[in-house]
Amino acid sequence: MFATATTVAFQGLEARRIEVQVQMTGGTPAIVVVGLGDKTVSEARERVRAAFASIGLAIPPGRLIVNLAPAAIGALPHDALDGVVCFCEVGLDGSLASAPGALPAAMAAHVGGGLRAKPGEISLAHQGVLFLDELPEFSQQALDALRQPLETGQVLIARANHHVTYPARILLAAAMNPCRCGGGGVGVGACRRGPRCAIDYQAQLSGPLLDRIDIQLDVPPVTAADLALPSPPEGAAEAAARVMRARDAQSSLGAGLNAVLDQASLEKIATPDAPGAALLAKAAESLALSARAYHRTLKVARTIADLDGSDAVPRIHVAEAA
Incomplete structure (x- = not known):
């Protein structure tokens, strides 16, 4: 006996179609999950057994071979799931609960899947502002990782068996002191380590990264006279x-x-x-x-x-x- 069902799995923000194939053969009764499914898939065998018992159904005798994910067979006609995408979580009592990601599954039920690579702050700030204070304090690797998203509006995460693309169209705003001491410049409050401190600190920012920052301003310290000035006419x-x-x-x-x-x-x-x-x-x-x-x-x-x-x-x- 052979049956199929259709579901989706996520790869980043994309939903990819997954066909679940189940075949019952002779031999010692068992549920065998084949393929490279993650821990959730491998644990699904116990979930299916508990769900069947809770709703009063017996798992058909014989060896059930499941490709990629569990699928219940025997309770429905073999063609009952044609044209249907299954996207839910099976409870131990046989109930079906909603699962996160139903909206992208509904929008693109024919695509999806793979191991999950979570979006970072730059993608969470998509179509918004990402503010990085004390910019040179971030690691060189983290700063260089900004270069591609600032250029393309996307961030590509590469894994051993797949690539995930997340949207990352942001407005990057950043701030930094002239040097690590925070003083810099001349006069009262100037850095006591001299110009070398500012040179070394600012060298943490690579030329290619600075080349992608549209507006760069040196802001002088606010003086007491500045604080006494009236508010600008444009609020x-x-x-x-x-x-x-x-x-x-x-x-x-x-x-x-x-x-x-x-x-x-x-x-x-x-x-x-x-x-x-x-x-x-x-x-x-x-x-x-x-x-x-x-x-x-x-x-x-x-x-x-x-x-x-x-x-x-x-x-x-x-x-x-x-």
């Missing part, structure tokens, strides 16, 4: 409204937000005027900008122009972006 609400207008302007062009523009769209939308183009060419030569940094500067300049409500990208916006 948080006004700034947020200006940002939303800029995003709407970008979306209306049909190419997406500036951060995800490809090179062709960038040349069409973000080409500066003649003085701006001349300034960008001079900056690229004097600062030895990489191709990535060159296009990054164009994106930032286009964004500054959007915030100013400008259709063109004039020289002043290129200067601020560079």
